Amino acid sequence: MLLRIDVNSEETLYSQLSNQIKYGIARGYLMPGEDLPSVRGLASELGINMHTVSKAYATLKEEGIIIINRSKGVKVSDEVLISRDDDYGKIFDKKMTELIAEGLCNGYDKDQFMNKANQLFDEIGGK
Amino acid sequence: MLLRIDVNSEETLYSQLSNQIKYGIARGYLMPGEDLPSVRGLASELGINMHTVSKAYATLKEEGIIIINRSKGVKVSDEVLISRDDDYGKIFDKKMTELIAEGLCNGYDKDQFMNKANQLFDEIGGK
DNA sequence: TCAACTGTTATAGTGTTATTATAACAGTTA
DNA sequence: TAACTGTTATAATAACACTATAACAGTTGA
Structure with missing residues (x-):
């Protein structure tokens, strides 16, 4: 890569x-x-x-x-993409909350957030 | 506040x-x-x-x-939450891509990402 | 066994950033 | 005029980012 x-x-x-x-x-x-x-x-x-x-x-x-x-x-790691580290949950919540809040302050409402997430998941190829 | x-x-x-x-x-x-x-x-x-x-x-x-x-x-700002700054689009894309990629590496697939986003938007109260 | 490769650790130097501390400046308002 | 705004300047300290060498310990293949 x-x-x-x-x-x-x-x-x-x-x-x-x-x-x-x-x-x-x-x-x-x-x-x-x-x-x-x-x-x-x-x-x-x-x-x-x-x-x-x-x-x-x-x-x-x-x-x-x-x-x-x-x-x-x-x-x-062999188990990456499968296993979830519980400690990561809080970090993930905080990061997503910050992204949502910042997005809202810049005019991205829920629909636009979801549409963008869908689009980016499609590009990445995640199921 | x-x-x-x-x-x-x-x-x-x-x-x-x-x-x-x-x-x-x-x-x-x-x-x-x-x-x-x-x-x-x-x-x-x-x-x-x-x-x-x-x-x-x-x-x-x-x-x-x-x-x-x-x-x-x-x-x-008076127009915050409404007006969107075009320059912010690329930043938003990059930040969300990073969050998606990091989430996937920690076992958060698309469904879990979307569910978490829904949950956090409900808590924030965004429409 | 020796040489070449791993990541790790140690030390040191440089430049940048984060934070604090004062002080002064310029505009506004009561 | 006095008291409040944000801004700018200067300086000091600490932490961080990056680089440069060097050495150490384990593994592997010739």
């Missing part, structure tokens, strides 16, 4: 990386159990520092989305 | 403030045209610095959600 970063973005580099990997998994570009590039390899490929990649991987590991093995490397 | 901040939160103080104000508007606690506390008054009330409040207000002004008048003070 192709990963890109924009050094001029306001979003931090490691956040760009982790978001792209999450999107790749959701989209099916990355399959459960699939290997990810090594921290050194990806850093070299992207022209950034090893630790920046390591931090992105560390956050994904913290969320249970990838599995890191000290000697074997990094891969997508 | 009651505003609170948690200095131990990972979220920045000004981000907490702006999110709560957006939620207050969405929820109807704050009405279009309604006055907001002065930067000094709110800072004093919350026990934080004037500039931190000022930054929260500045970001909300940037998003067109509040109106700042150098001498009259701060108030909620």
